[in-house]
Amino acid sequence: MAATGYAIGVDIGGTKIQFAAIAKDGTILHRHQAPTEAQRGPEQIMAKVLAGIEHTREAMEASGAPAGIGIGSAGQIDCRTGAVVYASDLLPGWAGMPVKRHVEEWFGLSVRIDNDVNVFAIAEKVYGAGRNYNSFVCLALGTGIGGAMVEDGRLVRGAFGGAGELGHVSVDFEGPRCSCGNNGCVELYASGSGIARLGREALALASAAGEQAPDWRPESREIIRAWLAGEPLAAQVMDRALRALGAAIAGFIHTFNPEAVIIGGGVAEAGEPFLAALEEQVRTRTSAAMRDACVLLPAYVGADAGVIGAAAQIWHYGDE
Ligand SMILES: [Zn+2]
Numbered sequence: 001m002a003a004t005g006y007a008i009g010v011d012i013g014g015t016k017i018q019f020a021a022i023a024k025d026g027t028i029l030h031r032h033q034a035p036t037e038a039q040r041g042p043e044q045i046m047a048k049v050l051a052g053i054e055h056t057r058e059a060m061e062a063s064g065a066p067a068g069i070g071i072g073s074a075g076q077i078d079c080r081t082g083a084v085v086y087a088s089d090l091l092p093g094w095a096g097m098p099v100k101r102h103v104e105e106w107f108g109l110s111v112r113i114d115n116d117v118n119v120f121a122i123a124e125k126v127y128g129a130g131r132n133y134n135s136f137v138c139l140a141l142g143t144g145i146g147g148a149m150v151e152d153g154r155l156v157r158g159a160f161g162g163a164g165e166l167g168h169v170s171v172d173f174e175g176p177r178c179s180c181g182n183n184g185c186v187e188l189y190a191s192g193s194g195i196a197r198l199g200r201e202a203l204a205l206a207s208a209a210g211e212q213a214p215d216w217r218p219e220s221r222e223i224i225r226a227w228l229a230g231e232p233l234a235a236q237v238m239d240r241a242l243r244a245l246g247a248a249i250a251g252f253i254h255t256f257n258p259e260a261v262i263i264g265g266g267v268a269e270a271g272e273p274f275l276a277a278l279e280e281q282v283r284t285r286t287s288a289a290m291r292d293a294c295v296l297l298p299a300y301v302g303a304d305a306g307v308i309g310a311a312a313q314i315w316h317y318g319d320e
Pocket residue numbers: 167168169178179180181182185187
């Protein structure tokens with residue numbers, strides 16, 4: 001039998017499902033993707049996951065059987081049972097799906113599943129910015145804010161694997177109501193949708209004051225672009241977003257005493273100016289000893305972190 005030199009990684013998101021055959025060193029050997037079409041229901045998503053894995057297996061036939069199948073999915077995943085515990089409106093009906101059991105029964109291979117941000121943290125731990133750290137916090141600044149903590153080289157999982165909902169840490173108990181039930185969650189300010197919300201507020205205030213509207217629509221990428229170009233109203237919006245995020249990260253540093261906080265996701269693609277401004281916010285809000293022990297780093301693995309980290313579960317964290 002040929003040596004099993006690859007694992008299959010699957011990244012299930014609200015708009016697309018990515019599949020890849022990944023070598024142990026993180027190299028992508030084969031990849032493809034399918035639209036999630038989440039509105040067509042959970043059974044359809046499950047069928048697509050099985051078909052996509054089958055397609056990858058066939059494409060890799062010459063290399064023998066995969067070492068296993070690693071899956072990352074949006075939502076809260078019970079890492080003990082491999083079932084979805086909670087999924088937002090991005091994946092309606094996905095909650096309750098026993099993903100691990102279906103894939104195991106279909107392929108008869110070792111299967112591991114975790115939520116997409118834990119998988120991102122595994123990718124950063126094994127191949128990326130977290131390689132040299134045993135204790136770090138990951139933040140994924142996308143449409144929402146996802147989080148993951150690695151302590152002593154292992155993911156912090158909580159009671160069923162739900163730990164790390166760092167986007168739902170409140171930075172203003174009198175702030176706007178969040179879908180989770182709390183008020184003023186950091187996700188309402190510093191995620192893509194949060195920045196867009198602050199942008200709408202700023203535009204409404206400027207309009208009410210009779211000021212000329214700036215040249216951007218309230219959408220996070222446009223606001224970030226205008227901020228980087230020095231537009232004053234966009235700068236006000238980003239200042240609020242960065243203060244909220246800085247306050248939250250100061251809280252995470254005081255809670256976990258991490259060696260690093262790794263920032264990824266679409267919002268973080270604003271790059272060095274974003275990280276520098278964030279560092280300034282964190283610096284002024286964190287006690288000296290904790291702050292000096294911790295670095296703020298951009299995520300390294302990039303857009304493929306989902307499939308790469310999903311596959312890496314097969315070779316790493318296997319002792320849990
Ligand atoms: Zn919340």
